[in-house]
Amino acid sequence: xxxxxxxxxxxxxxxxxxxxxxxxxxxxxxxxxxxxxxxxxxxxxxxxxxxxxxxxxxxxxxxxxxxxxxxxxxxxxxxxxxxxxxxxxxxxxxxxxxxxxxxxxxxxxxxxxxxxxxxxxxxxxxxxxxxxxxxxxxxxxxxxxxxxxxxxxxxxxxxxxxxxxxxxxxxxxxxxxxxxxxxxxxxxxxxxxxxxxxxxxxxxxxxxxxxxxxxxxxxxxxxxxxxxxxxxxxxxxxxxxxxxxxxxxxxxxxxx
Amino acid sequence: xxxxxxxxxxxxxxxxxxxxxxxxxxxxxxxxxxxxxxxxxxxxxxxxxxxxxxxxxxxxxxxxxxxxxxxxxxxxxxxxxxxxxxxxxxxxxxxxxxxxxxxxxxxxxxxxxxxxxxxxxxxxxxxxxxxxxxxxxxxxxxxxxxxxxxxxxxxxxxxxxxxxxxxxxxxxxxxxxxxxxxxxxxxxxxxxxxxxxxxxxxxxxxx
Amino acid sequence: xxxxxxxxxxxxxxxxxxxxxxxxxxxxxxxxxxxxxxxxxxxxxxxxxxxxxxxxxxxxxxxxxxxxxxxxxxxxxxxxxxxxxxxxxxxxxxxxxxxxxxxxxxxxxxxxxxxxxxxxxxxxxxxxxxxxxxxxxxxxxxxxxxxxxxxxxxxxxxxxxxxxxxxxxxxxxxxxxxxxxxxxxxxxxxxxxxxxxxxxxxxxxxxxxxxxxxxxxxxxxxxxxxxxxxxxxxxxxxxxxxxxxxxxxxxxxxxxxxxxxxxxxxxxxxxxxxxxxxxxxxxxxxxxxxxxxxxxxxxxxxxxxxxxxxxxxxxxxxxxxxxxxxxxxxxxxxxxxxxxxxxxxxxxxxxxxxxxxxxxxxxxxxxxxxxxxxxxxxxxxxxxxxxxxxxxxxxxxxxxxxxx
Numbered sequence: 001x002x003x004x005x006x007x008x009x010x011x012x013x014x015x016x017x018x019x020x021x022x023x024x025x026x027x028x029x030x031x032x033x034x035x036x037x038x039x040x041x042x043x044x045x046x047x048x049x050x051x052x053x054x055x056x057x058x059x060x061x062x063x064x065x066x067x068x069x070x071x072x073x074x075x076x077x078x079x080x081x082x083x084x085x086x087x088x089x090x091x092x093x094x095x096x097x098x099x100x101x102x103x104x105x106x107x108x109x110x111x112x113x114x115x116x117x118x119x120x121x122x123x124x125x126x127x128x129x130x131x132x133x134x135x136x137x138x139x140x141x142x143x144x145x146x147x148x149x150x151x152x153x154x155x156x157x158x159x160x161x162x163x164x165x166x167x168x169x170x171x172x173x174x175x176x177x178x179x180x181x182x183x184x185x186x187x188x189x190x191x192x193x194x195x196x197x198x199x200x201x202x203x204x205x206x207x208x209x210x211x212x213x214x215x216x217x218x219x220x221x222x223x224x225x226x227x228x229x230x231x232x233x234x235x236x237x238x239x240x241x242x243x244x245x246x247x248x249x250x251x252x253x254x255x256x
Numbered sequence: 257x258x259x260x261x262x263x264x265x266x267x268x269x270x271x272x273x274x275x276x277x278x279x280x281x282x283x284x285x286x287x288x289x290x291x292x293x294x295x296x297x298x299x300x301x302x303x304x305x306x307x308x309x310x311x312x313x314x315x316x317x318x319x320x321x322x323x324x325x326x327x328x329x330x331x332x333x334x335x336x337x338x339x340x341x342x343x344x345x346x347x348x349x350x351x352x353x354x355x356x357x358x359x360x361x362x363x364x365x366x367x368x369x370x371x372x373x374x375x376x377x378x379x380x381x382x383x384x385x386x387x388x389x390x391x392x393x394x395x396x397x398x399x400x401x402x403x404x405x406x407x408x409x410x411x412x413x414x415x416x417x418x419x420x421x422x423x424x425x426x427x428x429x430x431x432x433x434x435x436x437x438x439x440x441x442x443x444x445x446x447x448x449x450x451x452x453x454x455x456x457x458x459x460x461x462x463x
Numbered sequence: 464x465x466x467x468x469x470x471x472x473x474x475x476x477x478x479x480x481x482x483x484x485x486x487x488x489x490x491x492x493x494x495x496x497x498x499x500x501x502x503x504x505x506x507x508x509x510x511x512x513x514x515x516x517x518x519x520x521x522x523x524x525x526x527x528x529x530x531x532x533x534x535x536x537x538x539x540x541x542x543x544x545x546x547x548x549x550x551x552x553x554x555x556x557x558x559x560x561x562x563x564x565x566x567x568x569x570x571x572x573x574x575x576x577x578x579x580x581x582x583x584x585x586x587x588x589x590x591x592x593x594x595x596x597x598x599x600x601x602x603x604x605x606x607x608x609x610x611x612x613x614x615x616x617x618x619x620x621x622x623x624x625x626x627x628x629x630x631x632x633x634x635x636x637x638x639x640x641x642x643x644x645x646x647x648x649x650x651x652x653x654x655x656x657x658x659x660x661x662x663x664x665x666x667x668x669x670x671x672x673x674x675x676x677x678x679x680x681x682x683x684x685x686x687x688x689x690x691x692x693x694x695x696x697x698x699x700x701x702x703x704x705x706x707x708x709x710x711x712x713x714x715x716x717x718x719x720x721x722x723x724x725x726x727x728x729x730x731x732x733x734x735x736x737x738x739x740x741x742x743x744x745x746x747x748x749x750x751x752x753x754x755x756x757x758x759x760x761x762x763x764x765x766x767x768x769x770x771x772x773x774x775x776x777x778x779x780x781x782x783x784x785x786x787x788x789x790x791x792x793x794x795x796x797x798x799x800x801x802x803x804x805x806x807x808x809x810x811x812x813x814x815x816x817x818x819x820x821x822x823x824x825x826x827x828x829x830x831x832x833x834x835x836x837x838x839x840x841x842x843x844x845x846x847x848x849x850x851x852x853x854x855x856x857x858x859x860x861x862x863x864x865x866x867x
Contacts, residue, residue: 049514060514104528105442113333115333126288140447368864370857378766381761381765
C-alpha cells in the first residue's frame, strides 16, 4: 500500500482538477501486443468507495467486488480481441519454480519503477539522460526469469479506484460551486476515478508501456462511466488500455 | 432553473480550464542537470571524477551540505551516487538540527574505519529510514591516492525494497572524502557497479 | 483518493488537540464495566464494516508478505501463545505479526490481526508487561473500537464540513507523510497503542488490565509500562537539554502520566485478594534472549542516547552483562560529544570482562585503546576480536589496522 504512495498520491492530487486526463508513455520500439500472446495480470488492485459528506472515502465491499469482476472481464475481452490470453495472478504463491518472496520482490521493484516513471515523466522532474527515450526503465533479469517460469510474454500491473459521492456530498458540491458566484470558490471533489496500468515485456524485462488515467467530477452528479457496471468498466478499460499506442519510432516508421 | 444552467456553464468552464492547464503536474523543470562523460569537478570542487556514461545531477536541495553532490541514472528511488568532497572534522555529513532527537554522528578526523562505517549506517537508519542494515564488507582500499576504505552493505528501505551499497572513502588532511553508490539490489546495483568502479578509480583531488 | 482524504481527515482531527498541547485525560473507565462486544468467530454484517474488512484483508496479505517481519518460528509461537492466553473470547481468532521496527508501538486491525513492533520487545521487562500490551490491543478488537471510531469520525467530519462550508472556510487539511510503517500504524482507521481517541484508549486500558489479571498476570505490569515510557521520554529530552519532551511524541502518547495513574487504580481494582500473580520474567527473558542483540542494536543505532541509555539501564536492573555494557558503550560513542569517548571506553572495558561479551565489544575496546595510545593492549584486544569472529565482514580492515 505505502509503496505505491507516489503513484496514488499523484492520482489523488490531480483528480481534484475536474476533468479526464490520460497520458501514456511507451518505449520507442514498442508495438502493442498482437496475435497470440500470453498476458499475466499481477494481483490487480481495485478499490471502490463512497464519499461521505465530510469528504472521507469509505470503502464499499460490494461495489469493489462488482467493479473488479467487470474490469477483469472487460480486460479479458479486450485482450482477446487482439489475440491475447489473459491470466490473473491472484496470489504470490504457486508460481512454477519461483518462490513467493521473489514474486514479492518483483512487485516491490515495480512499485519503485512505477513511482520513478510518475516522478520523472508525469510530475516534471525530468531526467536529462532519458530525454526522448520513451520509458527507458526495466525490471531486469528476474522479470525475464518470471516470464520463463510462468510461460507468460507480458505482465500487466493494474490499479483502479473509484468513488461515488453520497447524497450529502453531492449537496456539498453544489454549495461549493455556487460559492464561485459570490466570490468564494471552494470546489469540493465529488469522487472520481483514478487508474494506472503498465505493461512489462517479460522477454526483455523492460517496462514498455505506462498509462495514468484520472477523472474527477466537480459537477454535482456528473459521472464518467460507472465501473460498477459492465459498460462503465469496459469504458475505463478502453480509455486506460484500449487506446494503447505504439512507441515513437514505430509510429514514425508507420508514417513513412 | 436558470440559476442551475448558469452554474452548469460556469462549472463547465472551470472544467475545461482545469484540463487545459496541461502540465500543471509540475514539480518544475530543471531539477536535474546533465553530466556528460568526461572530467567533472564535484561536491564543492576539491574532487574531480571522470564518468564514462551520461548521468543526471540532482539540483541542490535544502537538506544538502555544502560539500555534497548527488547523481542518478534512473532516479533516486532506484539508484543514487553521492559525493562528499572534504567535510571537515567536527562537521556532519547531513544538515540536521542540533537538538534533534536522533542525530547522525559528526565526522571526526580520528575516527577508525569501523566508526566511519557506523556513521554512514546511522545516517541510513535515522534519515533514510532503513531497517535491517547489515555490513557485508569493510576493507582497506586506496582512494584519491591515499589509504582509505571500501564499505559494502545491504539494507531494506522504507518502501521495503532490498538495497545494496558500496562506499569508498578516505580521510585526507583531516577532511572526509567519499563516493557512495546505493541502489536496488535487483538489477540496478549490479548494472551500474562497473561504472561506479570506473568513477572511483578516476577520482582525483583537485583545486 | 481512497487513502489520502482519510488520512487528511484523521490528521485534521488529531491536529486540533495536538495544538492544545495539554491533553486532558478521559474519565477513567472501570474494568468491571468492560464486557466484550464480540464473541468467537466474529464477522461483520453492516455495510461500512464490510468495506473496511475487505481493505484490511488485502492489507493483511501485504503484511504477511512483508520483508519487515521477524519470522523466527520460536519467537512468533511465543507471541501467539501469549495472545491466546489474554485474548478473551477472541483468543482463537487473533493473529499476530512481529515487525522489525525499533519503535514502541503496536496496532490492531478490525479483521483480527495485530502487528507488534520489535521496539516493544526491546522495552518490556517481563511477560506480564508484554501481555498487557497485547491485551490492550485485544481490547480494541473486543470492544469494536474500529467501527465505533470510524462512525464517530464520519459524523464529526460531516459536521465539520457542513460547518466549514457555511462559514466559507473551505475544507481540507494537509496531512503529513510520516513514513511507511509508522504511517500505516497511525492511519486513522487503525488503532494503535498510541491512538488518539482518549475514551477508546481508556476502554482498551481497562479491558486490558482485566484480561491479564484474569489470566493470572500481575495487573501492575500495565502502569509499569507507562512509567518506563515516561522515564525514557524524559531521559531523551534531558540528554539534549530540552525541558519538555518533543511535541511529536506528545501527540502520539497523550497524557502518559494520567494513563499510568488510571491504570494503577484499575490494577488495584481487579486484583483479587489472596490470588498469586505472575510476572513471567524468566520465561520472557528466555524467549527473547537470542534476539536481544538485534533489538538493542536497532535501538542504539537510532542514536537517541538519552532513550537508549535509559533502556539499557532499565534492562540492567535484572543484572549487568557484557551485552548491556557493550551497548551502553555504543550509546556513548554515537553521541560523540567531548568526553563521551571516555564514557564509551569505560563501558567497553567493563563489557569485555564478562564471558558473554559480544565480539564487537573487543573491537570497540581495541580501537579505543589504540586511540588512547595504549598500543600493545589495543592490538591484543583487536586480536581477541579476530579470534572470536575470524569471518567478520570487517576482518580485513581490522587486520590492516593491526599492521599499522
